[in-house]
Amino acid sequence: MAWQTNQNILIQGIHTSLAQYYCPRMAAYGTKIIGGVSAGGGGQTIGELPIFDLVMEATEKAGPITTSLIFVDPFEVLDASLEAIAAGIKQLIIVSAGVPPLDMVRLLYEAQREQVQILGPGSSGLVVPGQLWLGTGFVNHFQPGDVAILSRFSSLSQEVAIFLNQVGLGQSFVVDVGNSDLPGSNFAQWLQYLDQDPATKAIALLGRHGSQEEIDLIPLLRDKIKTPVVTYLCGSHAPIHRSCHDASTIIASQLSYCISDIYTPTEMHSAFKQEKLAFARTPKELPLLLKKALQPPKTRTRRTRPPEATPIGD
Template sequence: MMNFSSNSNVLIQGITDPLGRIYAPRMQKYGTRIVAGVDPGQGGQIIQGIAVYDMVEQAIAQVGTIDITVLFVPPYAVLDAALEAITAGIRQLVIITEGVPPLDMVHLLRQAEATETLVIGPNAPGLIIPGQLLLGIHPPLFYQPGSVGIVSRSSTLTYEIAWELTQAGLGQSMVIGIGSDRIVGSSFQQWLQILEEDDRTEVIVLIGEIGGDSEEMAAQYVSEVIDKPVVAYLAGRTAPKGQSMGHAGAIIASLIADMGTDIGTAESKLAAFKQAKIPVVNRPSQVPDWIKKVSNKINKG
């Protein structure tokens, strides 16, 4: 059962790492209830009022139930840290770290599936519920509470589109960066379903990238399951063909897994969106205008 709210108890793994030291206080300042930090060998410290423990079990023994953990640990430590959290009963993981070894992610996701654990990331900005909860590195200034849900493979484009919406007076209900490493935990489909069931969300923005087949699968899912209006933006449409480009997860050869030569290309994704009758805007600045048109139709309808 998903539990992301201002009442959620949050742990920071890797709190003494540089990013952990920077973003844990920012999350706390936003209103996120950070109850403890964990870093092996660093226990006993206090960082911005947050007690640091050597092990997750020690933290839980002191503070009680923990709902969510945010991981800032180095790539090769992610698997051990994540398995430690799962073993301790934490069922929602947000992995900010980039470059987690693929086989480690395979191992982690098998365990996550067996324990019904939700994994966001790796290489993700995390999740923000504007005005309530910040898990990760989203810049809060760009967001305001509202009814537009955003699910994205990109970090910076997420911020840009959220800022365009905010400037146009359109707030956001929930914004999720699913991550852009080769292998990530939760999918577009999972979050589309969550946003579909979320009472605050009226319209969904899907931000995709070239590489992989995530957008093609998401488009099919939208056409079959999602009733709320969906608009898409696709990054990398002008990239030269046959050349690996982008960051992390966008560098996925389209020939893997015998999926064919077109899967992963901008053409393939645009065709999938068209078949699913999902409008695709050409620029982030066009998203607010599209949403306003749809909202007018909903209100009139």
């Protein structure tokens, strides 16, 4: 996975209220947004941003585009994404949640064929504190530093950032993969990306209890990821058989009879501890464990045996 963070950003669905709320805020943060796309709105402007009817028109007039943020209706996400891919855009952040599963299947096939990276659906995006904000949520809690936050939940990322800031641990990268059962990119891909990021010295991994994906990460964390990772899994106090997904995902899973393996909090904790992987039981434990992980390994000094005393006389 190779995610480019240079700032040539397009907004698809710029006419939506969510996009109009966050666009000026992203721009004020320093994100370079070159314009937006809204069918029938070409030639107009929102603030200082030009609006185009088509993505291809935007690329022709504004130049190469690194990333497109997609705010359109969930049932329009597939068309908007395919239009962006056809225009040569290689990174998509899908803010819209509730994209139909079959639409995601087709989109993921096209993205793999065209080597396009996707974050989402239902993602609040990503933040490089002090440099770049792509998405929604609130970024005033994020401060520059060397700890990356990789999460499924935007609000949890903000809470953890507050705890980290209190002990002087800023953030190098904050990314929300979303809570979809068919994500464009997953924890494993982002862990490998962050492991190669020179600005990241440690990673806070924020998942959920009962998830098969988090269990499947254990061999990767143990054998492949060199950067220290501390894991926290939320939902330990929720009933075991209660899903932590959003309502639309729960209904879709029930209709399709998609039942995933469920692990108790004790089983999840034991699985990580058995492999001696850093695991926090509460968000407040994360700063302590991350500080410990960032400390250089202690070097053992070899103690020399004192010379034996020479007897004086008999």
